[in-house]
Amino acid sequence: MEKKEHIISILVYNKPDVLARIAGTLGGKGYNIESLCVNTTTQYEISKIVMTSIGNQTTISRIESQLQRLVDVISVDDLTNVESVHREMILVRLNLAEDKKEQIKKAVDVNHWKVIVSNDNYVILEITGDKAQIDLALARLEPLGIVDITRTGLVALELKS
């Protein structure tokens, strides 16, 4: 069976150790979490977790049913096969070294990157997009000299429910 990345959206009760339970359940059974995003929903008692995991359909179904067994899990949905939008975000710091300054300014303009901090020494950029867009941005940033970077896990939302 074909292995691919699956996006799993989980609604949970916002309990102190719910994340430990989810991570423990998957880790303990040998399933890997590739990326993870957690926050509360419009209701404080309920959180949404979006995680990605690589596996074939059988593995993913097992992950889903293992998660469904947890008492604090409300619902588990595999968004991979439904129409949904996906975003990740990176924050990057680039040093404004003399020989790179012009190049960086040009790249920021051309790519419409959002500058959130800028001073004499460095800039911090905020870039969002789907996985491909982020990967492309990273390729373009690479020659400019990335000093530090943070990349979020993927978030996703189904188009219609």
Added chain:
Amino acid sequence: MKLKGSQILLKMLEEEKVDIIFGYPGGSVLDIYDQLYKSKIKHILVRHEQGAVHAADGYARATGKVGVCLVTSGPGATNTVTGIATANMDSIPIVVFTGQVPTGLIGNDAFQESDITGITRPCTKHNFLVRSVEELASTIKEAFHIARSGRPGPVLVDLPKNVMAAETEYDPATIKIRNYDVFHKSAPKKMAQVLEMLSHAKKPLIMTGGGVILGKAAAELTAIARKYQIPVTGTLMGLGSFPGTDPLWLGMLGMHGTFYANMAVSHCDFLLAVGVRFDDRVTGTIETFATNAQIVQIDIDPSSINRNVVVELPIIGETKATLKDLIKFLAEHNYTPSSSERKEWMQQIADWREKVPLTYCQNEKIIKPQYVIETLHKITKGDIIVTTEVGQNQMWTAQFFHFDKPNSFISSGGLGTMGYGLPAAIGVKCAFPDKQVVDIAGDGSIQMNIQELATAAQYNIAVKIVLLNNGFLGMVRQWQELFYEKRYSFTDMTYAPDFVKLAEAYGIVGLRATKPQEVESTLRQGLSIDKPVLMDFQVSREECVYPMVRPGESISEMELGTREMIN
């Protein structure tokens, strides 16, 4: 009404109709024990916290109710882990209350602090740390509800000392919790598919498991099998869910299953698997398991389905309600199996049964362990509750004691915990004081929780221990004999106490049999005494459990032991 946390705990236990607690006190639970002192709930003081959990587990398995234990923080709590993991593997509803250091000290490596919710997260169905007295009552209610609903399991509730001392308003009528019950939905399309498959099946077979006992569905399963004359095999956990003395019963399947059960599974063309999870001890190599069959699997837990064996038709639901639907559907659609085809299949099974019956070599000089179990079955007519330890004693019990009723065979299946049988028997006997309760034990296992003899003695809990004393960690020795050229590395247990004297030292009765002629009289005598009794049967030392499927082999390939037992 304002009450202290410790008072609320006891009130809630009364609300949950708890009549007995198995426990062991300590610093963090002093307030609770002070309340127990005045309470009408019975408390059994065990001698080790592991014993408390097994006793609560035995009580739960025998009654179908939630078993309860109470222990202190730190080492008291960590001592429960094996018991909790045992209950978790077999989906047994228990609630374990652990003391905890005051909330202000949690995380400080305080004296007798342990992160017991962290430690037991992977081996409980759920657990709670109660952070304030306000959430205590609802947490307890939720704990009991979670333990018994859906696929049951152990729930741990960690109780910090200051939460037990704090006060709050208590009104049981206002406690609200989430509901975790699964609601039964009928699935007529699936029933039609079952009918379709069954109509084409020439060699149907039913496989019954622990889920049938937990789901109280034995009557329904038995009705289907008998009405349509479908032979039945079962897993270790399923023993008792179909009458072991019924001609349709083929015995257990799997690693130590009967020849005919394993052959039937390997040759059947339709397999109705109810309340099973296809453990590797049952299936042998997955690739060769029931390859000729279309499999229908009924289970309450979606995660049990397609985990090991991929099935044609999964039906997720309560075993009882689903089997009821199936009975109705088959009757409404006038399913009638072809009697000639059914005859042929039954004949085939009868031939297998005749070729390799379940048997052993009798011996005039030395006691055979199987003979002890057979004799126990004969003189009690099977009408007792049996617990077991783990090892050969457990497998011979499964093979040679024919369990007719659910909840009468009580054994650690999934985890295989040595030391389970004695404390579990104590729990069972507390639930059914008038019933004969027998722990069929091994000499290795019994020493793992031997201290519970003191518990039995103190409360005169008249459990009977049938010790199959082979002076070996027999099951491990068997593997060494078969797979390691008889290099018996650290499995000789001849250095053991004199069990009769030990029994007497604990204040219970000890009996011994060394010859086959003494077996029946010893059993009769032991069973007739209204006190705890340990019967030490000195059995043949190097007996093996057969049939045996080598690990990693197909279950149709069995070692059958000495040829003389094969007709």
